[in-house]
Amino acid sequence: MRGKKPHKELKLSVPAQETPVDKFLTASGTFKDGELRLNQRGLQLISEETADEPQSTNLKVEDVQLSMDDLEMIQVIGKGSGGIVQLVRHKWVGTLYALKGIQMNIQEAVRKQIVQELKINQATQNAHIVLCHQSFYHNGVIYLVLEYMDRGSLADIIKQVKTILEPYLAVLCKQVLEGLLYLHHERHVIHRDIKPSNLLVNRKGEVKITDFGVSAVLASSMGQRDTFVGTYNYMAPERISGSSYDYKSDIWSLGLVILECAIGRFPYIPSEGEGWLSFYELLEAIVDQPPPSAPADQFSPEFCAFISSCIQKDPAERMSASELLNHPFIKKFEDKDLDLRILVESLEPPMNISE
Amino acid sequence: MSILSQARSSKGTVYWMAPEVAKAKPHGPPADIWSLGCTVLEMLTGKVPYPDMEWTHALLKIGRGIPPEIPATLSEDARDFIIKCVKVNPNDRPSAAQLLDHPFVQRSLQHKGA
Numbered sequence: 001m002r003g004k005k006p007h008k009e010l011k012l013s014v015p016a017q018e019t020p021v022d023k024f025l026t027a028s029g030t031f032k033d034g035e036l037r038l039n040q041r042g043l044q045l046i047s048e049e050t051a052d053e054p055q056s057t058n059l060k061v062e063d064v065q066l067s068m069d070d071l072e073m074i075q076v077i078g079k080g081s082g083g084i085v086q087l088v089r090h091k092w093v094g095t096l097y098a099l100k101g102i103q104m105n106i107q108e109a110v111r112k113q114i115v116q117e118l119k120i121n122q123a124t125q126n127a128h129i130v131l132c133h134q135s136f137y138h139n140g141v142i143y144l145v146l147e148y149m150d151r152g153s154l155a156d157i158i159k160q161v162k163t164i165l166e167p168y169l170a171v172l173c174k175q176v177l178e179g180l181l182y183l184h185h186e187r188h189v190i191h192r193d194i195k196p197s198n199l200l201v202n203r204k205g206e207v208k209i210t211d212f213g214v215s216a217v218l219a220s221s222m223g224q225r226d227t228f229v230g231t232y233n234y235m236a237p238e239r240i241s242g243s244s245y246d247y248k249s250d251i252w253s254l255g256l257v258i259l260e261c262a263i264g265r266f267p268y269i270p271s272e273g274e275g276w277l278s279f280y281e282l283l284e285a286i287v288d289q290p291p292p293s294a295p296a297d298q299f300s301p302e303f304c305a306f307i308s309s310c311i312q313k314d315p316a317e318r319m320s321a322s323e324l325l326n327h328p329f330i331k332k333f334e335d336k337d338l339d340l341r342i343l344v345e346s347l348e349p350p351m352n353i354s355e
Numbered sequence: 356m357s358i359l360s361q362a363r364s365s366k367g368t369v370y371w372m373a374p375e376v377a378k379a380k381p382h383g384p385p386a387d388i389w390s391l392g393c394t395v396l397e398m399l400t401g402k403v404p405y406p407d408m409e410w411t412h413a414l415l416k417i418g419r420g421i422p423p424e425i426p427a428t429l430s431e432d433a434r435d436f437i438i439k440c441v442k443v444n445p446n447d448r449p450s451a452a453q454l455l456d457h458p459f460v461q462r463s464l465q466h467k468g469a
Binding site for chain 2: 284287
C-alpha cells in the first residue's frame, strides 16, 4: 500500500508589529507619547516632575473649558485630506467650530510627526492661518476643533463668480502671503497643499490658510490618496520631477491659484475644453513646458509681472512671500481701503445654516 | 474623460499602474500583468513600487516608461518573473497562461507536490 505524503505547509513569516499598542494607548483610551496626553478631555502636556499629579500646562484658559461633550453636531460640511469635517456648536456659548476627525495612523514615524504637530498647534497664532482651538482623541480618531470659516473656501467662491477682479485678487493675495510668511519664516514649514479648497473665507472677508500640520501628516501617510481625488495639480514642477523642494514650492501653488481666479479656469487646461489632456499629460506639461502666464491684453502689467514672479519653473527665480508682499501689484491697491467683504456678502454661503 | 474624472478613477492606485493606464491610453489585459508584477515585487520587498516617491513623481516615471527597480537581493526566478511583467510595451508582456509556466511559479508548485 502506497502511503500518501502530507503536503508541506506553506509558511509566511509576518514581521512583528513595530510597537505594541500599549506603548501609545492607555487602557482608558488616552493617546500618550512622552509628556503628551490626548483624549476626550483634550490635549495635556504633563511635566515629568509632576507625573504623579497630572497637571495641564501651556493651555490657554479659554481652551481648558472646551471638551468633546460641550460640542453638538450640526452637519457635515466637508470631506478631504483623510477626514470628515463637521460643523459643531458649543452647547453653552453657542460658538460655531469646524470639527475635523482624522483616523489615527499607528506607524511610529507618522505618530511621532503627529505628536510634534499637536505640540506646535498650541503655538500657532496668526491672523491668516485657521486657528486650531483644541484637539481630542477618541476611539482611534484625532479630532481638531478648528475656527469655523462661514463663507467656505475659495473653491466655493470661484464656482460662483468664475473670475475675480484684480483689486480683489490683490487683497486676497496679500492675506495669503501674510499667512505663508508666517508658515515659512516663523514656523519654518512648507504647507505643501496650497489650492483653492484650502484657502478659507469668512463673512468679514478674511482669508485664512488651512489643512497643514496634523491634517497634512495624516494625509501623506495615506499615500496622498485624497490629494489625487477630484482636484487639479498645484504641485510645483521640481516636486513632481522628484527634485528637492522648499518654501518656494508653495509660491508656485499660490501663483497657479491666483491665475486660475483671474482667468476662470485652471491655467493648464486649454480654453477649448478638457478633452485631450490626461492627468499624466498635465504633470508632463508642468514639468516640461514653459509656465503659463496672464494674458497681457486682459490684465495689468503689474498683475502679469506678479504671476510671472510666482510661477517661474526654477524655484531660485521665484520670489519669496516677503518679497511678493512688496510687489507693485500688491502695493498698487494697498491704500485703497478695499476688502473682500463686499465680494463674499454678494455670494451665496456654501450651505444654509441658521445661527 | 475629463482630467478630474481620471483622477477620481485612479484613486490610490498610482504605484501599481501600467504605463498605458497612467497615460490614459486604451488598455487591456496586459495592464493587469504589469500590476501583478508590481504586487509580487511589493510582497517580496515590503514596499510599494517606486517607494519614497510622491504619487505625482511615480506617475510621471511610469508614464515615461521607467519600470520599478527590482532589488538584486531577490532570487533569479523572482527577478525574471517581475521583469517580464513590467515590460513597458504591453505586447511584450506574457499572458497569465504563459506565466503559469514560469519557473518562479512552477518551482513552487513542484515543491508543493513532492
